[in-house]
Amino acid sequence: MIEVIYKEEKKTAQGNDEFFHIPKNIRQIGLISDACKIYVEDYVYTFLGKIAAEGKEKGKLALLLGQTNWKEGVSYLFVRCALEISDTDATPEHIGFTEEVWKKIQEEIGVHFQGQQIIGWFFSYPGIPMEITQVLQKVHQNHFGGSDKILFLMEPAEKEDAIFRYENGYLNRQPGYYIYYEKNPLMQAYMIEKSKNVPMEPEEQVADTAIRNVRKIIQQKKEKKEEESQRKSSMVTYAATACVAIAALTVGINFVNNYQKMEEVTEKVEEASVQSKEVKKEVEPLPTASPAQKDPTPTPKPEISTTEKEASDKNQLKGAGKETMGKVASREESDEAQEKTEKNSADDAKEESEESSSASVHESYVIQPGDTLFKISMERYHSMDAMKEICELNDLSLEEIIYPGQIIVLP
Template identity: 30%
Template sequence: MGELYNPFPKLPKNIRQIGERDQIVKLYVEDYVNTYLRRLYPAGGQDLRVGLLLGSVEMNDGTPYIFIDGAMEMEDVTEQGQKVVFSELAWKKAYQSVEQLFPKRSVQGWFLCGAPGNDLSPLNYWKQHVQYFQGPNKLMYLSSGAEGDESVYITSEDGFYKLCGYSIYYERNQMMQDYMVLRKDVKRIESGSDEKVIQEFRKRMDEHKDEVTDRHQTLGLLRGMCMAMSIVILAGGIVMFNNYERMQEMESVIASAIPERVESALMGKDNAAGKDKPESHVVVEEAEGGVYPTTAAVTKETMSETQPGSQNGAAANSGGAENASGNAAGNGGQE
């Protein structure tokens, strides 16, 4: 809920006020941009260096909040006598560089940096400002080196006037750092009175130059690793798909090669483990000779009769059997 009470737009936390606060426009310039502009020095026969101020603007209760976090110099737009001539080719190159180095940033104005001691008048560039930087709240930044004066002018509904002051804010502005590293040919003022500031500026550029190089190398390495992983995953998927198709083909071949009995036995292997084993059937073959199974008593008598010297007993037994049968017959008759 606390986020609902934050002011809009979200303002930087660490700021430093330059001059008085303007009541019409709130201008915030990033520290790297401010350092770059104050160290930009015409050299090599130049009388002036011109470029674009890049950033964004937000409105709050009718008050424009302008944030400048980029500054880029334009090529081939200056002539002798501190004159500025914009060409179509120069604008084309400038906008291509903005898209590459400062993405998602729009042009909020322009800057003009002259040699020390040469005070720049905004009236000399008023017509070009209105022609090429149309619309309200467009900035014109004029600087005459580190020891010179700097001033900011802006167009508004009331006309063209000088800002009372602006704010410097601090953040990790990587885009501006990268641009300052790329612009190795930028000349800066080197005077004994400002040697400490120059050394600090150089130190910042050297430190961030290594960071930019390391970051580009890391991005290239990560990009290569991602591509390699994608290739490995794709190849693995293809191999797995081929193996799956081969396994299905082998299953179909094996199923067609197994006999029906073996297949049924394999299918019923688990059920056969819980069932009783089938009973074994004994085949009894009959032998010729009139031999039949008898009881145990009859077998004993038969064995005794077959022993040697038992003929008399057999005869006696036969006689007794006849007598018994005769008696039985006689008894029957008496009845």
């Protein structure tokens, strides 16, 4: 089926505009014949599809009403209304248009579609082929004679339709037709009235065991899906809780490690301070001996003879010279050793004092979240050269990670 939509009809009628006009807002279904152009109003097409869908187990009949015009050898058929025909047989084997049916049709036309002429009929049946049978041909010749009457066939299941036009004694299928859109108050009012007269179907009363079992199975499957969904959500919650616990444990371990390192650094600083104080106490000036202590009172010597005295004097002179030389050398060595000891002690005391004084002027800093050695060096000293000195003071390496809460000493 070919469908083409036109927003505006390019060709307009000439010479007899006072009798009919060509719709401008149209939709093309299939190909259009040059000899006959068929226009079906949208309300009519919708109504026919609706009654066909209602008759999926039986046939449906309707009368097509509208207008027929000619222009320059071309016939124009306008299907503006459709009247449903009920209370009659409608099967592929028999279609009953009795006198009673026609009488009722005329009455309803006078009520709903006064002034409209009959231009054809509509027939739908489940599984009907889109071709003309002998029954359809006979019904059309007996009740819808004339070269401009049409038959609209529709199959409700496949929603297939076709329009046939009677010409040269036979119903010929048309290659296509138009659906046009215009105000159609007659058909609109008829459809509203038909919808009011449609009886409401009673509510379905399900008492069959098989249906109840099916519904029970569906309910069980639904409950099973809900249980699986709840189980999956609980597993996700458990996993999330475990991840949070692991993260908290990791943070706690890191905090403990940082605290231990902080205590170690504090202990080292305290030990250095204590050692500095001890060195200061040890390095004190030694007491000097008084002249009285250096020259004790001499003891009296026994008297000796002159010869012995001379020999003794000579020996004493010699011994005194040696002794004096020895004492002088020993005194010089002792003084040098004492000077060296005092110098070393003073140097050690000076170094310890410098270390103690340097340790006392160093600033303690608590590591904050996001801190790095590079960041501290740049913020405090505006240079990355201070990183090395910070590492030396805190016994750290440049690659070592620092943690929030850790205390370090800054130069």
